[in-house]
Amino acid sequence: MLLIKSMADKENKLKPDTSSIEISTFSDQIPASSYSLFDMPTEKGSSLSLMFSSYPITTSSIFDLLQPPPPPPPALPSQIVNKTPSSEIVNTPNSSSSTEAAANDDQLQPTTQRVDDDDQHKNKKQLKPKKKKQKREREPRFAFMTKSEVDHLDDGFRWRKYGQKAVKNSPFPRSYYRCTTATCGVKKRVERSSEDTSIVVTTYEGIHTHPCPITPRSSIGILSETTAYGGSIGGGGGGSSLFIPQFHYQQPTYFQTPTLPINLISTSDSSLYSSQERRFSPSTSSSSSSLARDHGLLQDMVPSQMRRDPKQE
């Protein structure tokens, strides 16, 4: 909270109007910026019908995506969302690159995927064998648009940067991070919106399979509250940052952090997307009411997710 606050202050300096951090979700690969959330062009030309609504994602939809890995505490990727007037939640189909959206039939199984990943890594170390023929499965992804001067938002997890690439159509590079926990294959990409430099787009891929590590580097204050599983989303990292969108943090009742406006974004495959689309209604979005609502939805979501068998669906 403290951190957040400081961030908000920064924001205020930059933009007097916005007193809060804005976070919105959308599918990765979308140039985070100011597109109308409803019809955002993708880099590939097709258009993503983004969902914009005051509600966060519905239970079934988002959690289905998120299927927590087997046993461990589901680090729900994001849960989140406290919405404020400025926040928005968007849901979009999976990114273009993964047309097949791997996920559908078998939703991304993080565990499996991680294994694959490991194999790949091992192989690569040895000979750099080619990747598997089959397309790599994509883990569920969640993107957040956060208004912040800080690129890396500390979300309590430890991340190691493994790459940085210049992004087409953007003067800002995209950074790639991987959760440092051995068994956790969660990755995240962080990039700054070219259209609105105050916006940082953080895309999480995968679900943490471990509790949120409380490390010295991570922002302390917050962590204490967040505890258990990390809702991985949030940003930040690299270890150096300071702010924490706490949204994620898990707390038993997922949303105890009412202060931040957050938006949850989830990328999903088209099928899921469509279902979500039906459920959301773009119009209603009022901060307080929506907030309350969010809580309700989220709460509902949680249990649902926990109980749900990932594959059912």
Next chain:
DNA sequence: CGCCTTTGACCGGCGC
């Protein structure tokens, strides 16, 4: 010494 960042190279997917 361990962990992290930086950075150039490599690889695969995709569009033309």
Next chain:
DNA sequence: GCGCCGGTCAAAGGCG
């Protein structure tokens, strides 16, 4: 088939 682009690897170096 070719080139572009996104994503990842891994060596090298920095820092506490």
